[in-house]
């Protein structure tokens with residue numbers, strides 16, 4: 001079985017310590033729900049990763065671990081074969097001993113869009129909600145935080161995270177395989193300094209409750225970085241897809257940036273800023289050798305790339321940055 005003891009110890013060393021037992025219960029419950037037949041096979045595969053110390057690590061400009069020269073040709077091929085058993089690789093890219101894991105998403109582009117709009121993360125306690133395989137958590141770690149905690153319910157992404165963590169265990173980055181609903185309801189003064197919620201809000205049936213929960217997990221004065229799908233339009237407009245949106249069957253609310261600002265202010269956040277808006281291109285999200293299923297190109301109208309296959313506006317994403325007030329409003 002997978003051990004999270006290092007994660008619990010890391011959390012216990014911060015002001016989040018009263019919540020360790022709650023996290024343990026949540027993970028226990030979540031692991032009991034795991035039904036994926038591959039999990040024990042994946043754990044065995046991870047044990048077969050090269051047992052060598054990387055001669056270089058770069059998490060500042062990309063996530064790059066070790067060099068090609070550290071492996072023989074046979075070991076290099078074996079590594080590729082092993083890593084491909086963790087298909088699909090969605091978030092990245094990663095460079096592991098010269099293996100370029102060319103993921104479906106250029107998650108580095110997303111990071112480049114926001115990194116200059118956030119407060120510095122040094123010595124901060126950071127939460128990344130819906131962190132996928134943890135790509136952005138490693139990029140956050142380059143800023144010397146006290147702790148980065150990534151949470152995501154996916155078993156496969158936990159395994160992909162564990163692959164990188166084998167070589168990056170000196171960084172204070174930890175992962176719990178839980179959804180936001182397993183987190184405490186309110187942390188107040190013990191809360192996180194910065195919370196990222198990227199690519200999650202539109203999957204939530206109740207976006208206001210999601211934002212409120214994030215706010216309640218921040219300490220007073222803490223920063224929320226929220227990225228989600230948006231549509232063009234007036235401040236009081238929001239798209240609720242009839243059925244699928246870009247073939248995703250779990251998309252609920254796609255607001256305009258004006259509507260999103262309104263939601264965030266209504267939840268009691270202040271200094272709400274639109275940091276970036278960008279249309280997702282088929283260069284940013286595409287099928288590769290490491291994610292061979294269909295991707296964005298197949299979800300767009302073949303006659304008009306400005307529309308999804310269902311006739312909605314093509315995916316556009318906004319980054320919002322906001323602050324929890326220092327004082328509770330009277």
Ligand SMILES: Nc1ncnc2c1ncn2[C@@H]1O[C@H](C[S@+](CC[C@H]([NH3+])C(=O)[O-])CC(=O)[O-])[C@@H](O)[C@H]1O
Nearest residue numbers: 091107129130131132152153154179180198199200
């Ligand atoms: N209840 C939940 N609680 C937490 N996470 C969840 C939940 N439900 C699903 N997820 C997770 O939320 C992630 C959404 S992807 C964003 C990844 C990264 N943040 C990115 O910005 O690249 C979507 C995208 O690519 O836009 C998935 O990893 C889910 O498992």
